[in-house]
Amino acid sequence: MASSELLLSLLKNHFGYDSFRPNQLAIINDLLDGSDVVTIMPTGGGKSLCFQLPALAKNGTAIVISPLIALMKDQVDALRANGISASYFNSSQPPELQQETLDDFTNGNLKLLYVAPESLPLLDNALSGIDISLIAIDEAHCISSWGHDFRPAYVQLGYLKKRFPAVPVIALTATADKATQQDIATLLNIPKAKFHVSSFDRENLYLEVRPGNNRINQILNFLEEHPDESGIIYCLSRKSTEKIAEKIKSSGYDAAAYHAGMSSQERSKIQEEFINDRTPIIVATIAFGMGIDKSNVRWVIHYNLPKNIEGYYQEIGRSGRDGITANTLLFYSYADIIQLRQFIANVDNAEVQHAKLDRMQQFAEALSCRRRVLLNYFGEHYTENCGNCDICKTPPTYFDGTILAQKVCSAITRMKEQEGVGLVIDVLRGAKNAQVYDKNYQHLKTYGSASDVSWKDLQQYIIQLVNQGVLEINFREHSRLMLTPLAKSILFDGKKVSLASIQVKQEKLEKERKKTTKKSGLFEQLRILRYELAQEANVPAYVVFSDATLKELEEKKPTTEQEFEKIQGVGQAKMEKYAATFISEIKKYTASKKTKVLTHLKTWTLYNEGLTxxxxxxxxxxxxxxxxxxxxxxxxxxxxxxxxxxxxxxxxxxxxxxxxxxxxxxxxxxxxxxxxxxxxxxxxxxxxxxxxxxxxxxxxx
Incomplete structure (x- = not known):
């Protein structure tokens, strides 16, 4: 296994960072030890580094299975900008470029080769004579029919471990519930894989849900408050994307529609314009964005309700990947629920999809901290509110719901965690229906213990307990309610529970306008310089430097190479390419600021000389x-x-x-x-x- 000193040296020289993010080093060491790994890490958490760095530390070439051409191109551009030999292979390339890539691959000139699962058979002969360092399978949730983005071509990938048993396999995804996580390990034939499940918490994302009325005006107000920022608006239909994009353009913003009905050339052009900051706003169906490594997306708006929390989480995760504050806004109306139910009515796993849509609806209607709802859904049982969502900013009225929570948890326990929400409510309210009597639930001690609470209110309280992580829903087994460890502490350890009072929410259509924070002059100048350098190199702007690196340059204003090298995101390759240019820009800005600071003194001098x-x-x-x-x-x-x-x-x-x-x-x-x-x-x-x-x-x- 490589030493810590070597790994830190590779990290700084090639990626410009002085330390690893949470979980990265443990994952890298497991791979270097030869173990298979399943990695669940949120978007922006640094998944790619988990296989890119071991690829540098090991002999041979890493094979990276990636679902989209755009993702391959982005990552390869970024690797090459960092001085790493990498390429990608797919069916869209002209034959001469495919051959050139194959030659580099078979001659051992590449540290990483990206390939789509559909194109993998074309490399079959070449794989036999190559020293493969590791196999990385990105967006691994695509292998599971329980996942939100099933892709049949991924199912064949299980043969790789059988063919190369000594080569470590790493499967990576940002979104996978428990059922999907288990499918990934089983279907890829890596049953002994070590699981690394990072926190799903993206603290820098502000989570907000608004009622879905007058959405266009609300979006235009939002854009006015976030000028010159890059963002994505997701819609359910192709027609909506075009209609909304036109309205935004007519209001003076640069925007483009994107959907699967366009030709591949049109889609590629629009995606390229977005990645390169020429079109800052994209209005798209969910066909857009998967794997796009654009770090400076500052906001994501959902014009319609997504069909499940996994998809929603993945889509909002495309904003704020650089760690800087980003905004997410979801519009919600019951009309979206009706439309989504029609979409999933005839799919193979309709029962599961309906249950997941219910959880998405419950998130939108939540009266408790939205971040807790998200994290609890993915199995992280948080009890503290985040302070960075609309519910935390404007909380509802709460009451001590401990006794009611104990009644609910006790009923579920006595029903052996086998029933869904509806029957649990019937038992708690003492319903005299056939379903209750057929199972003899009328004899349970908790039967009728919450008869003073209306059916609808009790349903809302149970949803709150699910959202707070006290209960969970087992989608695979008829959506039965189950207790979490938190429920046991409420039943046996006296842990208190706060529930929000059920009342008709008076939605404020006019939100308090946030003061627009103008970007600093230096940040803007560095952003323009970055854009120009990216245009010259024909790469996206964030490949040169992320917004986070520009922010640090703005803050520290390095004027020597020694100071510049200490900035996060500045590796050896970028140091050699860009240090002199950026230092020159910083010096120019600093000198101009000094001149501006003196301008009021010139006025004072003239005033003292007696001028009016x-x-x-x-x-x-x-x-x-x-x-x-x-x-x-x-x-x-x-x-x-x-x-x-x-x-x-x-x-x-x-x-x-x-x-x-x-x-x-x-x-x-x-x-x-x-x-x-x-x-x-x-x-x-x-x-x-x-x-x-x-x-x-x-x-x-």
């Missing part, structure tokens, strides 16, 4: 508002010889204070400007508010 504000405007060719802002800045920096009341009178300050009291929490100066019927200039309003808020000015007449 009007004369200074003329001399410096600047607007009156700018000159008064300079003088206010001088005063704020401590120049108390300057008297602001020379510019704004006490009477005017009093009027501004009166407006402030009437306008309450008005944001910005525009409401004040309109209050005074546009007769009091912005600079005077700014000075008056400064005197009131910062100086505690006497404002009485």
């Amino acid at each position: 504000v009007g004369e200074i405007c003329e001399h410096r060719e600047l607007a009156e508002n700018t000159i008064y802002s300079h003088l206010l800045k001088i005063y704020d920096e401590g120049e108390k010889s300057l008297n602001l009341l020379d510019f704004v009178s006490q009477d005017e300050v009093a009027q501004i204070n009166k407006a402030k009291n009437e306008l309450m929490d008005a944001e910005g100066l525009k409401p004040y400007f309109e209050y005074f019927k546009e007769k009091m200039p912005y600079w005077k309003l700014k000075m008056g508010l400064f005197l009131i808020e910062k100086e505690g000015a006497v404002v009485q007449k």
Whole structure:
């Protein structure tokens, strides 16, 4: 096995990082020991590194099974940018390029070769004479019919372990429930695989659900609050994608529709425009996005309800892969439920799909922390609220639901965890129906113990207990309710449970507008530079550097190669390619900022020389508002010889204070400007508010 020093050296030199993310090193060491591995790790958690780094540390070539051409191209571009010999092989390539790739492969010139499962048979002869270091199967949930994205071509992959028994196999996915995880190991013939299930928690994603009325206007308001950001809007139908994209474009945004009804050339072009930041907004069906390694997607909107939590989780996971704050917004209406039920009515595993849709609906209607709902669904039984979802930001009214929770858990225990929600509710309410009597449940101690709670309310409380991780639903066995370890602590250890009061939610159509955070000037300049360099190299912008790396460059402003090398995401190859260019841009920006900082001092010098504000405007060719802002800045920096009341009178300050009291929490100066019927200039309003808020000015007449 490779030493820790070697692995850290490879990590820094090729990927630019000084330390591993959670679980990465343990997975890598298992592979280097020759063990098979099943890895469940959220999008953005660093799955690819788990096989890319061992491929560098071992002799031979790693075979990477990947479901989409776009995914292969992205990862190969990124590897080559990091100085790693990699290529991909698929049926869409011209014969001469396929042959060139095969030659590199058979001659041992590649550390990693990406191939689609459908194209794997074309490599059959070449595989026999090659030293294979490891086999990586990405998006491994595609092998399971219980998964949300079953792909028949994956089923054949089980032969690889039989053919190459000594070669370690790693299966990776971001989304798999317990049933799917077990299928992956069984169908790939790796029963002794070591499981590494990372936390599904993506703390940087803000989770929000809104009612699905007036969606277009809500989306346009959202876009106004998130200018110049890249994002994806998911829809159920092809027609919707085109309609919504047109409305967004007509409002002045760059957007494109994407769906399976387009030609492959059209889809490839749109995807390429998105990846390369030329079209920042994509309106798409779920056909879009699988495996796209674009790290700077800042938001994902679901125009319609997804059909299951796995799909929803995977789709929102395409935002914020760089670890920086990202927003997710889901619109929910009952019309979506009806449409989705029609979609899945005739599929082979309709019962399971209906049960999963029910859980998706319960997530949308949740009255408890949404992150807890997601994590509990994937088997992580969290009890703390996240503070980063709409429920946590605006919580409902809670009551002590411990006794009710104990009654529910006790009933499920006495029914031997064999029944679904409906029958559990009937027993708790003391229903006198055939189903209860046929199974003699009327004799249970908990029969009728919650008869004072309505059927609908009790259903909602049970859903809350599922969402909180107290109960779980076994989809494979008629969606029966089961207890989790948390339920046992409620029954036997006196653990308290809070439940949200059931009431008609008065949805606020007009949300409080968030202040738009303008991007720093340096970040924008570095982003433009990154885009230009990416265009020259014909690679996506994030392949040059991620947003997270640009943020660190903005914060630390390195001006030497030694400082630049310490930035996360800067490896040896990128150090050699980009250090001088980015350092030059940072120095240029720093110098310009120093000049800008001095500009108010130039105004102060002229003012001290006796020039009036009007004369200074003329001399410096600047607007009156700018000159008064300079003088206010001088005063704020401590120049108390300057008297602001020379510019704004006490009477005017009093009027501004009166407006402030009437306008309450008005944001910005525009409401004040309109209050005074546009007769009091912005600079005077700014000075008056400064005197009131910062100086505690006497404002009485």
